Amino acid sequence: MSFQTTFKALSDPTRREILSLLKHGAMTAGEIGAKFEITGASISHHLAVLRDSGLITDDRRGKYIYYELNMTVLDELLGWAADLKGEKL
Amino acid sequence: MSFQTTFKALSDPTRREILSLLKHGAMTAGEIGAKFEITGASISHHLAVLRDSGLITDDRRGKYIYYELNMTVLDELLGWAADLKGEKL
DNA sequence: ATAACATTTAGGTAATCGTCTAAATGTACT
């Protein structure tokens, strides 16, 4: 996964809000969708973008799919910004 | 300036490369443009997006306009990512 | 005032994006 997909994923406010929700723990697609006014299909699309960028992982448990934050990609993002500031990694 | 404009600005690879160039000091629009294959008009558009997002500042000195990184917005970005990781700011 | 140079603005076009509805898939229960 490249920085391109990561930044593209972060460039949408709904997706950033999804990440914020996941800060406190894993949630199902349905629980996430309930927090927004858009359709489940659109939420599913956003989750796919976030998953493809590596920012979240998914884990099917029976009928539900749980989504969770992936810290690794966030660390890469922090490294990128710190480097731009001229800070040592 | 909101996070929205910041992340939108960062979602383009040319703009991220421009920021990378500016890591080592201010450059004119022409110097920046010389590093890419696209037209000066397109570079000017990218610089405007970066300026509107607050990621860079511009400073006219005679015939030239110098562009420079703005660390403040980068710090906000770092804070946003750290917060998502659950770290104290 | 005119020319030359640096940069931006205007207007247009093809591609990408976020959203929707409708249909498909995966899983659990009876």
Added chain:
DNA sequence: AGTACATTTAGACGATTACCTAAATGTTAT
């Protein structure tokens, strides 16, 4: 097997984006 529920996939549509060429603006020097 069949129904119900959770989620995704497919296809379409309007809005936005990145690029281009051509024209405009700002600055310096002649």
